[in-house]
Amino acid sequence: MRFSQYLIPTFRETPSDAEIPSQQFALKGGYIKKIAVGIYDLLPLGLRVIRKVEQIIREEMNKAGALEVMMPSMIPAELWQKSGRWYRYGKELLRIKDRGDRDYCYGPTHEEVIVDLVTNNIKSYKQLPLNLYQIQNKFRDEIRPRFGLMRAREFTMKDAYSFHATSECLDATYQRMFQTYTQIFKRCGLKFRVVSADSGAIGGNASQEFMITADSGEDAILYCDSCHYAANIEKATTRLTSSIHTGDPLPLKEVPTPGQRTIEEVSTFLNVPFTQIIKTLVYNFIPNSDLEGEIFSLAVVCLRGDYELSEVKLGHVLDARVLALASDRDIMDHLNAPVGFLGPIDLPADIKLLVDDSVASIINGVTGASKADVHYVGVCAGRDFPNDIVVDVKTVRAGDACPECSGGKLIQERGIEVGHIFKLGTKYSESMQAQFLDEQGKTQPFIMGCYGIGVGRTAMSAIEQSHDDRGPIWPIQLAPFEVIIITAKAEDTEQKAMAEDLYTKLMSIKIDVLFDDRNERIGVKFNDADLVGAPLRIVIGNKLSEGSIEFNFRTGEKRDVKASIAYDEIVSIIEALRHQID
RNA sequence: CGGGAUGUAGCGCAGUCCGGUAGCGCACUUGUCUGGGGGGCAAGUGGCCGUGGGUUCAAAUCCCGCCAUCCCGACCA
The missing domain is CATH 3.90.960.10 (YbaK/aminoacyl-tRNA synthetase-associated domain)
Structure with a gap:
């Protein structure tokens, strides 16, 4: 992309109501624009990041045998009445009437719809297991939306639902999803911790959360300093002395x-x-x-x-x-x-x-x-x-004894919940009479699992975990652009020609490159480049007359490279960065 | 929903106490000099001062209502 033809409305000043780094940079860097409380436009830059997260999720989910579907965001009330949640969910559920005065809700989650979809199409154990997912917007009328996309009211979520004839089969898929999630967050270049969790309003038995560790995280997690025990503070227990x-x-x-x-x-x-x-x-x-x-x-x-x-x-x-x-x-x-x-x-x-x-x-x-x-x-x-x-009913805290090993002490850390996997069991299939015929020809309720990932939250977590005072330092997998090219003097014909040449070649081999072709002072371009956060910045400036250009890494490292081999160098650097985590 | 605060140009704010021509910085437009971390000079554009009512000769400013936003507590990807 050419910067001059792209939309990246950056600001010199940080919006005053932005509290945490990801929110500040997302607003300041022109990634998102707030339009109402907890409701945001995704601008081109922000959408690029979101799409990259989604792509990684799709690839890994597909690899695990899940099938992508798309359910409606408007859900007729009857489905929610059938499961009983219409009455239990409270004000967080946005309820809407159509012209015929019929009740609907804007889906905050899709168990009811998926159960309806599956019961209408699956009748036999021979068709199981089945794992369906979608990447779609949800709406939850949160009590207190905050931190930008981190806790928005309308947000993008990947939600998957699996259906099984036996609990052993559910266990296997649950494990598979555990590994899939691990791989997804690794590929996103994020540091995370898995904790056992409270299953909240969704209900069910076992559940685990994938927590991105960050000081600004809204959740407290506790883990043992000497064994594998790790839990959300809402769930954590201790061994009493x-x-x-x-x-x-x-x-x-x-x-x-x-x-x-x-x-x-x-x-x-x-x-x-x-x-x-x-x-x-x-x-x-x-x-x-x-x-x-x-x-x-x-x-x-x-x-x-x-x-x-x-x-x-x-x-x-x-x-x-x-x-x-x-x-x-x-x-x-x-x-x-x-x-x-x-x-x-x-x-x-x-x-x-x-x-x-x-x-x-x-x-x-x-x-x-x-x-x-x-x-x-x-x-x-x-x-x-x-x-x-x-x-x-006590809140366990740092220093308490680990409940699972002797001698271990619990350590407390902050985390951002980006993923949650549940074994739902038959909670929804029973309340909604979703059944299949087993090998004996008897009707049985489906045994279910459900698996969510907050897409926007995952993207924002990457900023929380990796930024400096100038902007995000994106892992290449999520960066809106992999390379940004800057000319020091936009009107210098030699610099311009060099930049055009690199830009065209990189575009042709599908490297995400942003060419800042604006007639701006170099300081402006540097500041915007820092907000874009591309891992590699190519500066074509006065050293070009000596035959070299500058490679600046967003992490701080710099070096001069001969102009004649610059293209090959860029390609090999990007290739190396791309494969560093995969 | 409870507690605290704030609504003035796209963004950040002053002006409100003490009523009297609506301001500053950034952004934006034009010109010019610049040219390695948000540059200088000059000339411009842009406001139902959140909203409704009241007091007054006169309201951004005082009074009352409403709305919105933000922060602190109980929900969740």
């Missing part, structure tokens, strides 16, 4: 603790460690089984003073559709106790008490006495309060 809760049980005793509400205050006041204090939280929730109701139930949760509660974990334990901390007033109404002095002892009989495993065996602990300015000491789980519903 049992030695904490030892000693002979003392009698339960009330002590005055005027004004001591927080764990920290109580710890200081009574001189006991956080680990001996039982934290008591009260939550309101609406269970999933209650599809349309507005009636809240109450749950009391206890965990060890040094831990924070994980609302995601608690949501799962309660199978809650809606979950929120109860108000002080609610607590007073139901427990007759002030916040700050809550405890699990002598709760009203109708209140459900969940005990985190960190307090399930506590001996001689401290907890609120359910009245103002009083705590109990000598609290023993089981003896003083029931510990028959033991759960794991």
Whole structure:
């Protein structure tokens, strides 16, 4: 492409609302343009990057035997009503009416549609397994879109769905997808980590996330420093060190603790460690089984003073559709106790008490006495309060013991979730009565898997992981252009002729080359070139009179090359870069 | 949805407290001198000051409503 005929609207100043590097450079470099909250135009440069990611995904998915399809983005409500998600999905689902007042939604994901597609076409186990995918735009009316394409409302996603007669067969495809994803992100030149994950609103059993490691990542992940354990913070667990809760049980005793509400205050006041204090939280929730109701139930949760509660974990334990901390007033109404002095002892009989495993065996602990300015000491789980519903609802943190090996410690890192693979099982096939005939001629629900990749997010992650203060440093696989040619003096006929010659030749052998033929100062061209982020920049300048031109790599390295061999050099450099990762 | 802030030219902002001709930098247009990291000089183009109402002789500025955007918390590729 010739820069003068291309559209790359770069800005000298960074848009003020851009927060993270990928968003700043994508806007500043003319890759994307925001048109509404979480909704963007992809400009030519941005689209080139997206297409490259898509191409890699297509090649690898096809190689793994998946078949590409394209489902509609508008989905009739009946399908979502059939699976029940029409009622459960909440405001994130964009619902639309057509002229006939019929309900539709803009697809945020496509399990319902694919199940419908497959049930209409697959009747026998002989036609299985089947793995279908599409690369298509989704819309999720996110609570808080941010970070540009990283968390947009409309976004491009590759989603694949596999159908099986047996769980062994699902396992095999799941493994195959694991390898395919590994290969895809490797080819994109990205550093990533795979963690086991919470399966969220999609549901199902096992799932793993592919996380691009980056400081700006919105997810926290934990991994073991000595074994293979790695998990999203929403899922991560730890092995409790049992030695904490030892000693002979003392009698339960009330002590005055005027004004001591927080764990920290109580710890200081009574001189006991956080680990001996039982934290008591009260939550309101609406269970999933209650599809349309507005009636809240109450749950009391206890965990060890040094831990924070994980609302995601608690949501799962309660199978809650809606979950929120109860108000002080609610607590007073139901427990007759002030916040700050809550405890699990002598709760009203109708209140459900969940005990985190960190307090399930506590001996001689401290907890609120359910009245103002009083705590109990000598609290023993089981003896003083029931510990028959033991759960794991704590947020694990760096330094905690690995749950899978002895001696391992967990390390915490930030990550960007770019891929997620699930074993769905029969969740959707059962709710939607999607069945096939097995070898015995009996009807069985399909066993399903599902596999997603955020395309725009993957592209943006590459910037997060590799940039300097001037712009992206693209891996060649994703770079919008592989080579950019700049003349120092646009009107110099010799420089121009040299540039034209290289440009034409490189174009003819399908190297992605951008020729900056504008009559601009060289500083302007350099700055724009940095924003384009091509791995190799060819500068044809005053050294041409001595027969040489400059090769500048986006990573910083520079060298002079004889003009006579420049073309061959460029070709071999690009070839080498292309094959470095493949 | 809760808490905080902001809406003035394509972008970044000043002006608002204290009402009186709408400004600056960048970008854009023309000319010219330049020519190795966003250059200089000169001349230009471009604004229902978010929106609706109110106060006033007079509103970007004061008052009330609405809308939008951004940041911090609960969702997800």
